[in-house]
Amino acid sequence: MRSIAFKPVVTALALALGLSIYAAAQAGTVTVITSFPKEITDTYRKAFEAKNPTIKLEILNKSGTASIPYIRETAAGQRPDVFWSSDVVAFEVLARDKLLQKVPEAGNPLVPKKIGNYPVNDPEGFYFGQALSGYGIMTNKRYMQANKLPAPKEWADLTKGVYYGHVALSSPSRSGTTHLTVETILQGEGWEKGWTQLLQIGGNCAAVTDRSFGVPDGVNNGQFGIGLVIDFFGLAGRYSGFPVDFVYPSVTSVVPASIAMIAGGKNTAEASKFIAYSLSTEGQELLFDPKISRMPVLPYSVAGLKVPHDYPNIYDIARKSKVKFDSELSEARYALVTSLFDQTVTFRLKELQAATKAIHEAERKLAAKPNPRAAELLKQARSFAYTPLVDEKNVNDKQFLEIFRKNKKDVAVAKQLTGLEELWNSKAKANYARAEQLAGEASALLK
Template sequence: MEFTFKRALIVSLLSAAFANASAAPITIITSFPKEITDTYKKAFEQKYPDIKVEVLNKNTTASLAFIKEASAGQRADIFWASAPDAFEVLSREKLLSKAGDIKNSAAPEKIGNYPMNDPDGLYYGQALSGYGLMWNTRYLKANKLPAPAEWSDLTKGIYFGHVAVSAPSRSGTTHLTVETMLQGEGWDKGWMQLIEIAGNCKAITERSFGVPDGVNSGQFGIGMVIDFFGLAGKYSGFPVEFAYPTVTSVVPASIGLINGAKNPTDASKFMAFSLSNEGQALLLDPKISRMPIVSYDKLQGKVPAGYPNIFDVAKKSKVQFNSDLAQVRYHVVTSMFDQTITFRHKELQATTKAIHEAEQKLAAKPNPQAAELIKQARELAYSPVVDEALLKKPAFLDLFSKSVSKKGMGEFADKQLANLEDQWNSKAKANYAKALELAQQASAAIK
């Protein structure tokens, strides 16, 4: 009898151990930094010791490609990112599944006019995000620079060589920042402002992390960032500050269950944990510094002094973000930025420097001829290469849609797109060269 009991106990323990060892871990694909993912992984695994979490860190564009290319049953379980338009892409291509009733009832239905969760229940707002400016206080003091308050401040000559931004093709949060500016200012004015700011930039970084890391360390003076980058630096003890400009937007950073996931049951538990008040309190960790989807009084965590109230920011925001518009022109915007800014940054920098120098001379000694030359230089250098009217033409937008290849036109469309991008690149190069020449002529005319 005793032998039978011991044998049964051993079999039971071995079976449990085998079940735990063979259970598939949750795989999360995300663009978030390790400070966020490690904190949530540790807290979740403490709460559910039988469930393991694996994190694949990829930028938003690479994440979408990774999910699309994997076969059903072999995909990652969870997509977790700041870009609402990325979730729209996955939703449209039927790559998201409902995770069940896991919403936090304390969260509002909307942030401003923007829905907190997908109406069809395919993804959920897990944190809130705004976009703005972070700066290193010691750097600005050493260089005798005022703190910027608006995006337009960064176009001023005093900030030449002191700013940094990442490429939106490499960073979903930068794409949201760019889209916010375009939607807030309008296509033409927004692009002119973006190109001017880029001309003042010391660097266009490959990853979004490169901007806050550079500002925290004093490599850059000012960075264009999502709010949690600036706030995390500030509340982790770096000499940095962060501010929301009036042209900003507040949207949810979302979490969704991938259709064809390997472990949807446990993945839903992780999602529910991240949305719960317990999971929301983790956002207040200084090294994370994200905005929860519930009011601070619902959380047990201590709110740092001076921590923004994101719901107030949303009420004052001038931009009601349109994710449908952002999604439709996503690849147009990222490609335009790369072809005219990222890949031609040295030429743009040189032209911008020459324009600033000419304007400085003109301010000291007015000259009508020089003023006209500078005006022409600005128009050439900072006007967008794509007219807004083109965005209303389906054939133009189809060139940037990855679904074109499914129609049997992939190779032809790819060649058309490559030719178009080459034209943008060449036009930007020629415009910067001519604008540089005009700015130099303006300087020479002022004696």
């Protein structure tokens, strides 16, 4: 009888012990949701765990745009602990939705308040700048030499016919860093001129990739000659030994890649330690690893910060930049910009490529043989191909922008948005076909 009575007691004790061990293991795990590649997350995970052997980092890789609904839809108490991303807008949205938690004790007082005129840390204290990023042009030197291509220095260079079929970028709806690149061009050049430039660059593209990683990988291996990328992709390729270069155009912006505590996470105390580590001098020096090649938020003058001798100084680049990035403007029109890009570039790339090829061919012939009628037809072709389908008046209309900020699960809202997107898509298709026709007529006059 004793053995029968003793067995459930032993089982209960074993179960209790197992649960306590599981709870302890969970208490020592920090889940980080991030868009960063393995080269960054593995480096930080190994260094942090070596310094904090009782804490484990669990990496959940999602883009900034995908992270927002994931965090939003996960119950409080079960959410990831830390959000770490270059997507400025994602932090704005999460803070607005009260999904971030202040952790002032994790900050580093040596970090400057601003980079240029842009706050490094959230003025409300919900997130910290952890690294600094600019946006620019990555090139494969061997590819450029083999194709006899001049090295582009400005975004406007990428609109030229010589670069047709040699450029790649990712979709801003799938990549937070590409969205920031697109916004940088729109804010630096203005809405109308910026979209004209983006459509011309899109027409010169060989591909629009699903993820931002696809562009630098393609430039590193010579699949593409030129890529529009965030700086650390280009610099990491260069410092890792690939035959690539990277330049910051004069129209660029420098903004922080940030880190924050998620409200409703599982392990706030351990998460605070990781955030603090990422901002410490040791954590900032990890950014100089050739596989990472990011810019620290700590200035190079901070005592003890070991800076490679040939490293760009992002604070100097920010001082020279022509763009004073407005994150509130970017956030307000985020859904409009990403949707408009997809409907007119991503989903209509073949038609845009065909129109652009025809325009470039007509331009070459016209340069050799001037013809007023052909010049007029070519002007009309460019207008059809490169005029944005949403004008600046609508962009400045708060009621129009509000359509894109509403809950897409609402049937009426979804129907309205679908109607607009279908209109843009069909209009873009018709415009590109007309542009190709007009450019072809211009070429026919120049035989």
